[in-house]
Amino acid sequence: MNALEFTDAGVRYTPHTFQVPLDYSDETKGRIEVFARELSLVSDTDNNKPWLVYFQGGPGFPSPRQNGHNGWVKRALQQYRVLLLDQRGTGNSSVIHSQTLGHLSAEAQAEYLTHFRADNIVRDAEFIRQQFNVDKWAILGQSFGGFCSLTYLSMFPNSLSRSYITGGVPSISRHADDVYQATFKRTMAKNQAFFQQFPQAQQMCQKIADHLLENEEFLPNGQRFTVEQFQQIGISFGVSDTFLPTYYLLENALIDVNGKAQLRYEFLNEMLNQQSFQTNPIYAILHESIYCQGFASNWSAHRVRQSHDAFNYQSGKPFYFTGEMVFPWMFEQYQCLKPLQQAAQILAEKQDWSPLYNTEQLANNKVPVSCAVYADDMFVEMDISRETLALMPNAKAWITNEYEHNGLRADGERILDKLIEMGEQTAATLA
Template sequence: MGTVTYRQHSCTVHEHRFDVPLDHMRAVGADNPTIEVFAREVVRDGGEDLPHVVHLQGGPGHEAPRNGDFHDGFVGHLLKDHRVVLLDQRGTGQSTRLDVRSLLEGGDFTGTGGTVDAQRLADHLALFRQDQIIRDAEVVREALTGGKPWSTIGQSYGGFLTLAYLSAFPEALTKCLVTGGLAGMVHVDEIYRRTYAATAARNETYFRRHRADRRTIREIAAHLRDTEELLPTGERLTPARFRLVGMSLGGSLRTDLLHYLFEGPWVTVGGRRRLSADFLAQVGTQLAWTPMYAVLHEAIYAGATPDLAGTATNWSAERLSREVPGFHPDADPLDEAEPWYLSGEHMTRAAIAEDPATRPFLEAVDVMAARTDWPAVYLPEVLKDTEVPVAAAVYHDDMFVPRDLSLATADLVGARTWITNEFQHDGLRASGGTVVDRLVDLLAD
């Protein structure tokens, strides 16, 4: 372990780096090297003897928060009673990364002629799910706490990680806070049917506020179908990728900002209507997520429990887009007899194929979509007997994590829940410290 320490705004910050096995289930060797995991430990003045809490970030594929002043927001509220550990999950941030440059330019996963070895790459990507991440966390915990248990706070996918942690290492945990992240113990098809319906509802809520945007969005989609418009990264913007700007509909902080994107997208070039460079740049920024987020998105749901063993995801988001009105990939945007909606956390094959950052992974994602021998990441038989106190914020209109499935999981683990429509999926960040304080109070009652 290597550590660098410095002072920042009356906090002591320790930056830790750990070597961990690529696959915790096998001995380290030539075919199972170590990778690096980074964790930033923040201690307020006078807090040296406080217990640890580890923040498990949403995603997959998102690094831990980078705060200018750690006293701000939810981290500041946690610092009152804890030493806060901000973990960059494997594949993200300062931990060993998952992206085209780190994986494919070195040649480890390419064959003759530079072609990608899809099976080998898929096997590698599969080692970046919940079961391996929480084992990384155990290495960090042992080093930082001397083996003492710690608390967790899990946002979105961080809640999925929490359930995996409770399944595998309940003795390592003193309490768990979950915000918008109680995963459903069901096949991904059941999850996406619900999230497509919730996304449709969020579209309609948005259009009630910004009525003219409904027509604007349809016209943009039709224009992109018929006209080549290039993003700043050089690739053509298609209706399939344009749809994904609807991700903003799932949060409190970005939904209203979406309207500004649509208030003036057009310019006239040579007598023809075209999309402005500013509009294309803004869309490009919104679509510039980490490749890990896209390529592993369905894989985090695969074979999640022992009862789901032997099942494949089989491109669930792609298949189900044809079932729910408003999302069919071949629908005519200008046919007002049918709805045409922006989508959310639905990584279709087309969206991955059209993004230069994810296209090289496409065949490997095909392999993962067909895989049926996934190890379970949640163990309901263990979860139902957990004695670890759990408090969870469940957002009534959550576009990404269905409420009814979250409440079923809450019943399974005996979690105390705060069900609210005051916030959307980004409530942990949008509320400052309100959500954290509410969950802490739930456990204190």
């Protein structure tokens, strides 16, 4: 028994730590640590249960810290042992942060960070599979985890028994510009829906934005709060049940102090809490690189934004929130991103990104792939997902408007059950 193993709500949690190469093509660059947590039922006597590996969304976020026997994990544990992988650079794996990279030169930071994309996340999973002496295992990818799943299907298809994907089927060939053209349109549609439900919120937003243009306000970490940062809370519109909480935030954001308007501390604290780029810098610095194969992003979202002028707020004009986009000014303004600014520029200009997908392999796919594709997804465009799925035999899609991008978190037991059933049907036709 592992000394750090514990149980909760009938589930056994077993930690595993692995020393893996930073660069699988050059082991002289040293090793990093990758952490994964195994979940199994305490009552389970079947030592031969197959494995299901979970790939988290992001990039740059650790695996879920499961709390209770519920959600998609509950359904998975009926027939699998689950492995929650802290992707390299996150969670209990060797973490990427300005604290850990600040001592390096910008060039060294950038070179180090190039090894933290989906291809090496998948190589880490393969390393672990071999350590466990597992023949084949199933994978579940949420959002960016779905991108990792297609990379896995491209690189090591013979290692997989099933692939389940939720809200994460990427283009395997398009430029990042195409992705952001689509997501800016989706983001505008979410804005319109929000302001239609809460018409009074438009005036509230303009009042807050104009106040920020005319006054200095600081977040609890000492960072000056700007209109552009305020716009970024619109990222929450991509998940369910966020319109009303956003309205509540807006309606009492400003208070009067001795005749002068100020932003309330509670509001400013919540604005900081919503800046996940601060605690998960990979989410910012490698975000656009997840689309790059042999070309540079050159700050794609920033460039595309210029053709959607409504998102560039000016006093007296309508206010619109932005979504899941990364902009160069973030590395000038965000406290935890400032030490990575030069590295971010180097990575934005990097052209020789390695391929993440093997088109030929995916076109000959033999692994049952089951996908939940969300029709109104603000982060992963449905039409682009369908374009990719059309190229992959044995990939089946459940296209639904019942859920937002966070469907797996909102109703994971039902969603995974449906995907498993779809996978069994596909496998039966292949038998």
